[in-house]
Amino acid sequence: MSYYFKNLEHVYIHWPFCPYKCNYCDFVAIASHENFMQQYHTSLCQEMINFDQNFDINRPLKTLYIGGGTPSTYPLDLLPDMFATLRKLVPFDDQTEVTFEVNPGTVADGALELWKDLGINRLSIGVQSLKDSVLQGLNRHQTQIDVIHLLQKTKSIFTNVSVDFIIGLPGVSVDEWKAMIIQAMSWPITHISVYFLMVHEKTPLYFKVKQKSVILPPDDQSIDLYYWTVETLGSYGFYRYELSNFAKKGFESRHNQAYWDRKSYKGFGLGACSFNGRFRFQNNKNLRNYFTAVANQEGLLHEVEEITAQQVSIEKIMLGLRQAQGVDVENVLQDFSLAQQQYFKEKADWLERQGLIKQEHGRLFLTPQGYVVENEVAVNLFPE
Ligand code: SF4
Structure with missing residues (x-):
């Protein structure tokens, strides 16, 4: 289920x-x-x-x-x-x-x-x-x-x-x-x-x-x-x-x-990935195994990963940063403890001083300089 x-x-x-x-x-x-x-x-x-x-x-x-x-x-x-x-x-x-x-x-x-x-x-x-x-x-x-x-x-x-x-x-x-x-x-x-x-x-x-x-x-x-x-x-x-x-x-x-936006999606076919909000799964990537799995209705999945609360936060930050609409800060902070929230805010201020992000109306955006180091910005924002 x-x-x-x-x-x-x-x-x-x-x-x-x-x-x-x-x-x-x-x-x-x-x-x-x-x-x-x-x-x-x-x-x-x-x-x-x-x-x-x-x-x-x-x-x-x-x-x-x-x-x-x-x-x-x-x-x-x-x-x-x-x-x-x-x-x-x-x-x-x-x-x-x-x-x-x-x-x-x-x-x-x-x-x-x-x-x-x-x-x-x-x-x-x-x-x-x-x-x-x-x-x-x-x-x-x-x-x-x-x-x-x-x-x-x-x-x-x-x-x-x-x-x-x-x-x-x-x-x-x-x-x-x-x-x-x-x-x-x-x-x-x-x-x-x-x-x-x-x-x-x-x-x-x-x-x-x-x-x-x-x-x-x-x-x-x-x-x-x-x-x-x-x-x-x-x-x-x-x-x-x-x-x-x-x-x-x-x-x-x-x-x-x-x-x-981390909406759920269903993939069909060889190696296709799906996400139901809690689990990500991938179909078998081998053609013959895929045929057999579909025919037998067994063994179709090659990989199943349960998304942890920590991964949810990482994904929200990384996916938000890549988009012009930016990261919804409230939405990210709600997953954090008070200490983590503090860490995130301090890092965001520091990244803003470096010219890599800007913060406006409760959202956080990459600047043109930040776009090409998007991974580093995301890693910095995530509490240790
Ligand atoms: S081999 Fe890969 S990159 Fe080339 S057309 Fe097929 S899917 Fe696209």
Whole structure:
């Protein structure tokens, strides 16, 4: 009963298949396994059917996010069945935000129209870079032309379109980055995410960096480019509402906002994560084990973590700091003892004197200088 969900307002669906494996990727993603797509689809739907809990099904879904992997490779003859299965579990209404991740170069003829008919109303396009040689070096098989063609096609069908870029990719000069961002500002988009490159252990990129066959740009350069990007995007009307996320007013990602506000969400699919307010759990990450677990209705969970009171406070501080709306100080202090409250207030005053945060109307915000040392600020605020 601990894994009970009171309601189902935010759902994540994982589609793990990719046509290639980018060499920086540490997501639950599988390349060259198209022959398992049909079986995966059947298991995914079965997992939803098995998820039979006594929550209030009359409340429509607020957000659905279909991520991957590369969801744009979901076969068009199977996708309607997946949506029908989910709609039987929880209704959608015209306010439900339905995001679908798309990689350029993977969109079949007629796909955009079908996605729209199914209720998808937001696309998140993985651009990452517009420099073809850099993408090829990362084993990402897409080109600038793929991106442009896709955006031309989406224009008349979707009004809410987001694009992702990665800052700090090897081989992208300062001028090239600036030109890419300026170019993106001419696109029909409402949202842009800019992530710093993370070099995850055991990825091919990690070994190349270690062997020095790939040289990353210096951190200082990436940080300067981040500041430049924040300012430039702001001047085009894309305001920063979270560390890596910029939107035109009213086009913020409501699904991600639910994560940052620590709302409960249910994930379906390989390696998908869920949170019910008290426990976080993750589904099995091995494809064969996932199939068996769904079929047997046993052993689906790979990891279960109970969130302690201390973690709740850490999450409130860290997630709040990343957002433009900042940390609700009262909300954090209510979890602390008197001594911890005192510690927090003193540290907040000290960080403000360092120019890293500002405090206003009961909220605490990162300053531009604080944004790039967000982790250190959060660690400082948390009582020992
Ligand atoms: S397309 Fe995305 S999920 Fe797939 S391998 Fe590349 S980075 Fe990973």
